[in-house]
Structures are given as structure tokens and as C-alpha cells.
Amino acid sequence: MANRNNAGIGRLIYDQKFRSIFFQVLVAVALIAFVAWIADNTLSNIDAQEKKKGFGFLEDTAGFQILNTLGTAITDYTPGVSTYWDVFVTGVANTLVVAFLGVIAATAIGFVMGIFRLSNNAILKGFSTVYVEVLRNVPLLLQLFFWYFFVLRAMPDARSRIQLWGEEVGINITGLYAPAPQPQEGFGWVWLALAVAVVGGILFSNYAKKLQAETGKQLPVLWTQVGLIIGLPLITYWVMGSPLEWEYPTFNETGPIFKRGFGDTGLVLIPEMIAVWLALSLYTASFIAEIVRAGIMAVPKGQSEASSALGLKPNVALRMVIIPQAMRVIVPPLTSQYLNLTKNSSLSVAIAYPDVVSVFAGTALNQVGQEIEMVFMMMMVYLTVSLSTSIFMNWFNGRIKLVER
Amino acid sequence: MKLNKTLVAAAVTATFALGANAQAGTLDDVKAKGHVQCGVSQGLPGFSNQDDDGNWTGLDVDLCRAVAAAALGDASAVKFSPLSAKERFTALSSGEIDILSRNTTWTMTRDTQLGLNFAGVNYYDGQGMMVPSSLGVTSAKELDGANICTNTGTTTELNITDYFRANDMSFQLVAFEKADEVVAAYNTGRCDVYTTDRSGLAAQRLKLENPDGHTVLPEIISKEPLGPVVRQGDDQWFNIVKWVHNAMVNAEEMGVTSANAEEMAGSDNPNIKRLLGTEGNFGESLGLSADWAMQAIKQVGNYGESYERNVGPNTPLKLARGANALWTDGGLMYAPPIR
Ligand SMILES: N[C@@H](CCC(=O)N[C@@H](CS)C(=O)NCC(=O)O)C(=O)O
Numbered sequence: 001m002a003n004r005n006n007a008g009i010g011r012l013i014y015d016q017k018f019r020s021i022f023f024q025v026l027v028a029v030a031l032i033a034f035v036a037w038i039a040d041n042t043l044s045n046i047d048a049q050e051k052k053k054g055f056g057f058l059e060d061t062a063g064f065q066i067l068n069t070l071g072t073a074i075t076d077y078t079p080g081v082s083t084y085w086d087v088f089v090t091g092v093a094n095t096l097v098v099a100f101l102g103v104i105a106a107t108a109i110g111f112v113m114g115i116f117r118l119s120n121n122a123i124l125k126g127f128s129t130v131y132v133e134v135l136r137n138v139p140l141l142l143q144l145f146f147w148y149f150f151v152l153r154a155m156p157d158a159r160s161r162i163q164l165w166g167e168e169v170g171i172n173i174t175g176l177y178a179p180a181p182q183p184q185e186g187f188g189w190v191w192l193a194l195a196v197a198v199v200g201g202i203l204f205s206n207y208a209k210k211l212q213a214e215t216g217k218q219l220p221v222l223w224t225q226v227g228l229i230i231g232l233p234l235i236t237y238w239v240m241g242s243p244l245e246w247e248y249p250t251f252n253e254t255g256p257i258f259k260r261g262f263g264d265t266g267l268v269l270i271p272e273m274i275a276v277w278l279a280l281s282l283y284t285a286s287f288i289a290e291i292v293r294a295g296i297m298a299v300p301k302g303q304s305e306a307s308s309a310l311g312l313k314p315n316v317a318l319r320m321v322i323i324p325q326a327m328r329v330i331v332p333p334l335t336s337q338y339l340n341l342t343k344n345s346s347l348s349v350a351i352a353y354p355d356v357v358s359v360f361a362g363t364a365l366n367q368v369g370q371e372i373e374m375v376f377m378m379m380m381v382y383l384t385v386s387l388s389t390s391i392f393m394n395w396f397n398g399r400i401k402l403v404e405r
Numbered sequence: 406m407k408l409n410k411t412l413v414a415a416a417v418t419a420t421f422a423l424g425a426n427a428q429a430g431t432l433d434d435v436k437a438k439g440h441v442q443c444g445v446s447q448g449l450p451g452f453s454n455q456d457d458d459g460n461w462t463g464l465d466v467d468l469c470r471a472v473a474a475a476a477l478g479d480a481s482a483v484k485f486s487p488l489s490a491k492e493r494f495t496a497l498s499s500g501e502i503d504i505l506s507r508n509t510t511w512t513m514t515r516d517t518q519l520g521l522n523f524a525g526v527n528y529y530d531g532q533g534m535m536v537p538s539s540l541g542v543t544s545a546k547e548l549d550g551a552n553i554c555t556n557t558g559t560t561t562e563l564n565i566t567d568y569f570r571a572n573d574m575s576f577q578l579v580a581f582e583k584a585d586e587v588v589a590a591y592n593t594g595r596c597d598v599y600t601t602d603r604s605g606l607a608a609q610r611l612k613l614e615n616p617d618g619h620t621v622l623p624e625i626i627s628k629e630p631l632g633p634v635v636r637q638g639d640d641q642w643f644n645i646v647k648w649v650h651n652a653m654v655n656a657e658e659m660g661v662t663s664a665n666a667e668e669m670a671g672s673d674n675p676n677i678k679r680l681l682g683t684e685g686n687f688g689e690s691l692g693l694s695a696d697w698a699m700q701a702i703k704q705v706g707n708y709g710e711s712y713e714r715n716v717g718p719n720t721p722l723k724l725a726r727g728a729n730a731l732w733t734d735g736g737l738m739y740a741p742p743i744r
Contacts, residue, residue, distance in 0.1 A: 045638075048637070048638040049519075049521075049637045049638050050520060050637060051498075051519065051520040052518060063563050063567065064563050064566050064578070065562065065566040065578040067578060067580070079566045079570065080566075080570060145586075152590065152595050153593055157594045158552060158594065158597065173593070174595075256547065256549065257547070258547070258548060258549055258550035258551040258597060259549065264575070271595065272579070349491075350583065350586065351586065352581045352582075354580075358582070361491075362557040362582065363491075363557050363558060366494065366557075366559070368518075369494060369498075369515075369518055369520070371495050371499075
């Protein structure tokens with residue numbers, strides 16, 4: 001140490017440790033200066049254009065209508081009363097709901113297609129091959145338009161309907177209408193019963209595992225769980241005096257022309273949402289199918305041979321031996337597909353689905369004009385959703401990974 | 406993917422281009438790069454539309470060409486950026502374009518809160534509604550309960566909501582990013598009503614499967630003064646765009662056309678001489694040459710010529726001059742004098 005000090009600045013340059021720190025600090029300072037310069041310029045340019053800054057606009061009322069969806073139901077969106085914050089929440093809710101439904105459908109279709117691709121049945125195999133090759137090679141935006149206009153063209157006009165289930169469920173170009181559940185007082189207990197049933201199911205399966213490890217005795221875990229999860233809420237529901245009412249869709253055959261067709265009541269799935277959901281799940285499923293196929297193929301053949309040598313039936317072998325091992329290969333790339341699906345949902349604006357990009361980065365941005373703040377909020381939405389998905393999937397991955405004994 | 410495109414592009418242009426001094430003189434920029442970057446629609450016949458050969462034509466396009474002729478002496482020195490309604494203001498404030506000439510309504514919010522300046526009005530319009538004639542509707546008052554299609558990021562979303570609230574009627578608004586999807590959705594019957602500027606209706610109905618099977622309702626529910634827009638904070642460029650438009654209107658009023666401009670430069674009328682640069686040097690105060698307006702009129706034409714060529718009664722849009730006639734003919738087109 002003392003030596004080096006004596007040697008002075010000149011020697012310092014030859015010190016590798018000092019040099020690496022020096023250059024890192026230099027880069028950091030340059031980067032900070034650059035960002036500060038951009039920020040400063042941005043702020044002064046915003047001032048020069050006399051634009052507003054900050055997030056105060058979120059409290060202003062928004063005067064435009066938004067298509068009725070889950071989002072508008074959550075915020076009880078009313079033009080002229082609701083604020084830009086409500087617009088944001090409406091959009092986020094609409095984004096989340098298609099992303100969530102899309103992930104579920106894409107996973108289900110993807111697994112089925114992936115397993116079909118490995119099937120010995122030529123028809124199933126051919127079908128899934130064509131499915132994968134067509135869907136993953138056509139741009140998603142085109143698929144979105146295809147499904148949207150396909151759905152629209154296939155439907156009867158706004159003043160007619162196809163009755164799917166008597167008066168209760170019907171469909172036309174304005175959407176799919178079904179009874180809307182209206183939880184009454186006391187329905188909270190049913191949710192509570194469901195939560196209790198889920199926890200109970202988990203505890204039971206842990207107990208059953210322990211029992212099997214100790215005594216070799218097997219308990220009917222799956223059936224007990226199903227029974228709990230369905231039975232407990234059902235009994236609670238009955239005990240509480242059926243605290244759920246249904247709001248049925250209405251359909252007018254007569255009256256002024258625009259009052260004919262479906263009324264405002266009931267649950268409605270608008271065609272925009274159906275198309276976004278279809279397009280996102282079918283597209284993403286084609287990638288998931290390949291991931292599943294790769295995952296299953298990654299399990300050595302010896303594993304299934306060993307299972308049958310042990311006397312396991314093929315479906316038990318698949319469930320207990322092959323899939324658990326394949327999952328370790330499948331889950332990490334599956335996570336990226338979920339993230340892609342969520343981000344791709346921002347294409348919705350092209351077909352008028354009121355997702356957050358459409359209502360907030362589109363309509364609201366054009367009224368308010370504060371690009372930086374609003375785009376920042378947009379990015380935070382996707383970042384939060386993506387990070388939460390990643391965290392959940394990492395946790396899941398940790399649970400299923402191989403436990404070395 | 407799209408997220409990357411829209412959001413990152415918006416974020417990057419917003420931070421970067423706003424960050425890099427976008428305020429610097431637009432005229433100097435334009436001279437240095439040798440062309441005017443003009444933001445237009447993605448295809449609205451009569452206003453800004455690409456023909457089969459890829460040439461842009463239209464009333465809004467002509468204004469950009471006239472600015473290029475005045476600033477650079479060449480009406481063809483224009484590059485076009487087709488923009489959706491939703492992205493147009495971000496494109497302008499980030500410096501991606503020099504002028505926005507895209508059937509854009511002058512409103513107080515846009516003028517005072519978005520950091521923009523409107524350089525004039527080149528088409529006086531109002532919002533209208535179109536319905537399939539087969540529905541037998543004759544008035545907007547009968548639209549209670551209707552499904553209505555429009556574009557996101559336009560004035561139309563607010564106007565239509567106001568109109569229905571004021572008349573205590575309910576409706577559903579289906580708002581698409583691009584105009585082509587609005588047309589397609591209206592074609593399939595997803596909406597009963599197509600609402601936008603009346604000029605826009607006249608243009609978009611040409612794209613329908615059966616243009617004659619639709620009726621534009623008589624109600625005009627808003628004022629839509631459409632005009633060119635520039636960034637706030639660059640007065641020189643603002644003046645150039647404003648005065649090129651004024652010059653085109655004044656030229657019509659004084660009978661100066663693309664065909665006779667050269668000849669009229671020798672006229673005895675001092676007003677005409679000032680316009681065409683043979684008396685005084687009005688170009689200088691704009692940072693342009695003396696023949697700035699001469700070039701614009703010679704190469705593009707006066708306002709009336711541009712109107713007749715693009716949207717007038719002899720075009721497919723068949724729009725009568727109406728409010729857009731010169732003030733001397735009972736219209737609203739009135740340009741301050743060049744003196
Ligand atoms: N004047 C209104 C509406 C402008 C607008 O975007 N109109 C649509 C419908 S006519 C349009 O230009 N579409 C053509 C396109 O998007 O390319 C505004 O400034 O907000």
C-alpha cells in the first residue's frame with residue numbers, strides 16, 4: 001500500500017484493479033450525465049411547447065364513451081363523471097382479462113396439440129403439424145383481423161340472434177349474451193368455503209403422501225379434493241339460502257329499430273374480445289405445442305420402458321413419470337410464451353378491443369397529450385404484469401424441479 | 406411485438422427526439438435535409454391519399470407541397486408520413502414530421518395543452534353520421550341504443566358522447582385505431598352508424614361495398630375546423646405555414662392561378678404584385694426568397710384550384726364549396742392581406 005502511494009499517480013495507471021474501477025466509474029458518470037442531459041432537454045422542450053407536466057391529469061374527468069366490457073363494469077365507467085384514472089383502470093382490467101383467459105386457453109390447446117404431434121395416429125399427427133406450421137408462421141395481426149372479421153361475418157345482424165340455449169344464451173354480431181351472476185348478501189361465505197376447501201385439499205394431500213410413505217397405504221386424494229372443492233361451497237350456498245341471483249339477457253323483437261335486439265342486461269362477451277382471445281390463444285398455442293413436444297421428447301425412452309417394466313399402466317406412466325420430467329424442460333420457455341401473449345394483447349387496439357393501449361395510450365393520450373407520463377404508466381403496467389408472471393412461474397418451476405434423493 | 410413497436414417507438418421518440426433539441430429552427434432543418442416531412446392520413450381520398458402510382462394527392466397534401474414550393478422552390482420536395490389519428494400528435498411533437506396536415510380539428514385543448522399551433526383552417530367541417538339506408542332512419546334523434554363506429558384519438562369520440570348525453574340517449578362506441586377497420590366493421594354490420602367529419606364520411610363511403618346504400622343524417626353535431634399544425638415554439642415556421650395557406654386563399658380571391666401566375670406578376674395591381682414578389686420583399690421576413698408565394702401558386706395552384714381538383718363537385722367526393730367558399734362568395738375563407 002505504502003509502496004504504491006510513493007510511486008505516485010503514474011504507477012496507479014498500471015494497477016489493474018484501480019484501472020477497472022476507474023473506467024467503470026467513468027462509464028457510470030458518462031451515462032448519468034447523458035441521461036440527465038436528455039431529461040433536462042426533454043423538460044425544457046416541454047416547457048418551450050408550454051405543455052403540462054406531472055400526473056395531475058389523472059384526476060380530470062374523461063368525456064368519452066368506452067365500449068362496455070368487464071373493465072367498464074369494474075370502474076362503473078360513466079363519461080363526464082369518471083376520471084382518466086378510471087380510464088386507466090378500465091384499460092388495465094380489460095388487458096388483464098384477455099391475457100389471463102388467453103394464457104389458460106393457450107396452455108390447454110398447446111398441450112393437446114403438442115401431445116398430438118407425438119401421437120401414432122396419422123390424422124392427429126397431421127392435424128397438429130398443420131396447425132403448428134400455419135399458426136406460428138402467419139403474423140399475429142393478420143390472424144387478429146381474420147378472426148375478428150370471420151366472427152363478424154359469421155354472426156346474424158344486431159336485430160337477429162342465434163339461440164344457443166333458449167332465452168338464456170344467445171349470440172349475434174354485437175356479442176355473446178348469457179345470464180350474469182349477481183351475488184347477494186351472504187355470498188361471501190361461499191367464497192370463504194371455497195378457500196377453506198382449497199386449503200383442506202392441500203393439507204389432505206400432504207397427509208396422504210406422508211401416510212403412503214410410511215405405510216404404503218393409498219388414499220383417494222383426487223376425489224377427496226374434488227369433493228371438497230365442489231361440495232363445501234355448494235353446501236354453504238344451500239345453507240345460506242342460495243344467495244345468488246341471475247340477471248338474464250333480454251331480447252326485443254319490436255320497438256324502435258335501435259332498441260331491437262339484445263338489451264343492456266346480462267353478461268356480454270363482445271366480438272372484439274372473442275376475436276382477441278381466439279387469436280392470442282391459438283397463436284401462442286402453436287408455440288406451446290412445440291415446447292411441449294420438445295419437453296416430452298427430452299425424457300429418455302428408457303424412462304417409459306422402465307415404467308412398463310415396473311408394471312405401470314401407460315397412462316399412469318405418462319402422468320407419474322414422463323410429464324413430471326418433461327415439465328422441467330417445458331416450464332421455463334412456457335413462461336416466455338405467457339409474457340409474449342400478455343404483450344401481444346396490445347395489438348387489440350387494431351380491432352377496437354378497449355385494452356389499456358387503446359383507451360389510455362390512444363384515446364386518453366390524444367385528449368391529454370402528456371406522452372411521457374402516459375407511456376411511462378403503460379410501460380409500468382406491462383412490466384408489473386410480466387414480472388409477476390415471471391415470479392409465479394419461477395416459483396412453480398422451483399416446485400416441480402427434480403428432487404435429488 | 407406491437408408493444409415494442411408502439412410503446413418503445415413512442416417512448417424513444419418522446420424522450421429522445423424531445424430530448425434532442427427539436428425546437429431548433431424547422432426551416433433550417435428543412436433546408437438542410439432538402440425536403441419537408443409532412444404527416445398525412447393513411448388514406449383519405451380527397452384529403453391525403455396515394456394513387457395507383459404511389460403519388461400522394463389531396464387538399465392536405467397540396468398544402469404541404471405549397472409549403473415545400475415556398476421554402477425550397479420545389480413542390481415535389483415533400484416526404485409523407487402516413488399517420489393514424491392516434492399517433493399524429495406524438496409524431497409532430499417528437500420532431501418526426503415538420504407539418505401535420507391530416508384533417509386535424511383545431512380545438513382549444515390541442516392548441517393550448519398539446520404544445521401545438523394551428524396555422525389556419527383549410528377545410529371548415531362538422532361531424533356527421535352515416536347509416537345504412539335500409540334501416541330507414543332519417544334523424545340522429547332516432548339513434549337511441551345504436552352501435553357506433555369511429556377512430557380512436559379523434560375529436561369524434563368526445564363529440565358523439567356529448568351529443569348522446571345531451572339528448573339523453575344511450576349508445577355503444579366501437580373505436581378502431583385505423584380508418585380501414587372502421588369501414589370494414591361498418592360494412593359487416595358491427596355498427597349501425599359510422600361517425601366522423603362529414604368530409605371524412607364523403608371520402609370513406611367510397612370504400613364501402615355499396616356507397617349508394619348509405620345515408621348521411623342531416624344533423625351536424627360539432628364544428629370541425631380542419632387545418633395544418635406545427636410545433637409550438639418555432640414562430641418562423643409557424644408563420645411560413647400560416648402565410649402559405651393565406652397566400653393560396655388570397656390568390657384565389659385575386660384571380661391568380663397556377664396557369665396565369667407568371668403573367669400576373671406583371672400586373673398593375675399592387676396587391677397582386679406584393680403576393681407574387683414583384684413589389685416589396687415579403688419573403689424575407691419569413692426567411693424565404695421573394696418569390697415564395699409565386700412558387701407555391703405556380704406549382705400547386707390557389708386554394709380554389711386545389712379544392713376543385715381534390716374534393717369539389719367534379720371529384721368522387723362531390724363536396725360543394727359551401728362554408729369553404731371565399732368570403733366574397735358568402736363562405737368563410739377569408740385570408741388576412743399581404744401587406
Ligand atoms: N377531425 C377529427 C377526425 C380526424 C380523423 O382521424 N378522421 C378519420 C376518419 S375520416 C381519418 O382521417 N381516417 C383516415 C386515416 O386514418 O387514414 C380530428 O381531428 O380528430
